[in-house]
Amino acid sequence: MNNSKPFPIPLWIILLIGIIAISFSSIFIRWSDAPVSVMAMYRLYFTNLFMIPFVMKYWSEIKTLSKSDWFYLSLSGLLLGLHFLLWMGSLRFTSVANSTAIVALEPIFVLIGSFLFFKIRTNILSVVGMFIAVLGAALIGWGDFGVSSEAFFGDILALLGAIAVALHMLIGKLLLRKMSNYVYSFFVFLTAAFSLHIYNLILGYSFFNYASIDWGIFIILAIVPTVFGHLLFNWLLKYMNATTVSMSILGEPLGAALLAYFLLNEHITIQQAIAGVILLFGVWLFIKFDEKDRSKI
Incomplete structure (x- = not known):
């Protein structure tokens, strides 16, 4: 733990709440017929709206941001917007279980980017985990291609969404060295929402002509998973080590698959289940030994 003060609520309960919250994201998306880019836009705009009352506390920090900081904040926001567009779009074509499992490859793409851009190396067991996870993702894609080319297309969108969010995370790692998480999150969310706003304008999507249930989903997407x-x-x-929090990414595919089974009547094949287990085991192995290796630096 990073903070020696005892916390009144067991931290594992709070972590579990977070895992359940993000697991509902794909379910809410499936419950709305609105364009995914509109859902993503309002999800981020409403999140910013909830954050506004607190942003003035950071005004002195905001005034110190340089042109370079604003450029990278904008780039990170554009990549986050692209991630939502691709990942949420994938849920229109492939299963919740497959989409969330493939997006769980994010930390592996972060590793690849860290090596390519920052020359950060990792240990052999992390690399083994990476290859196991990629094998699992390939098996998911292969299985879906056998089911339908549409499902395979959804897997590709989820994969591209994982790459986009990994690039977003790499930029975030740099920016969070010099600014608070709140300032970073607020302006990245705002940039992502605005980029999706422009995308929706270009495609001519309606901004207001949606049913009350859709508006409810826009708001609940901001509150629950975000x-x-x-x-x-x-x-x-602030209270738990990064390894434990990072492991939470493995809870989303499982939680989302269970929720999809009960709420969306989605079923998965034996091959998909085996491929998902292989992928998640690879990601777990990667996170476990990559974090252990970095703790020695």
Whole structure:
């Protein structure tokens, strides 16, 4: 733990709340017929709206941001917007279980980017985990291609979404060395929402002509998986080590698959289940030994 003060609620309960919250994301998306880019836009705009009352506390920090900081904040936001567009789009074509499992490859793409851009190396067991995870993803794609080319296309979108969010995370690692998580999150979310706003304008999507259930889903996407999911994980980094919080990424595919089974009547084949287990085991192996290796630096 990074903070010696005892916390009134067991931290594992808060972590579990975060995992359940992000697991609901794909379910909410499936419950709306609105374009995914519109859902993503309002999800981020509403999240920013909830954050506004607190942003003034960081005004002195915001005034010190350089042109370079604003450039990389914008780039990180564009990549986050692209991630939501691709990943949420994948749920229109492939299963919840497959989409969330493939997006769990994110830390492996972060490793590849860290090596290519920052020359950061890792140990052999992490590399083994990476190859196992990639094998699992390939098996998922191969199985879906056998089911339908549409499902395979959804897997590709999820894979591209994982790459986009990994690049977003790499930029975030640099920016968070010089600014608070709140400032970073607020302006990245705002940039991502605005980029999706422009995308929706270009495609001519309606901004207001949606049923009340859709508006409810826009708001709940901001509250549940974003505030009680991603922002909660960022807050937990103050009290828990990064390895434990990083492992939470493995809970989403399992939680989302179970929720999809009960709420969306989605079923998975034996091959998909085996491939998903292989992928998640590879990601677990990678995170476990990559974090252990970095703790020695």
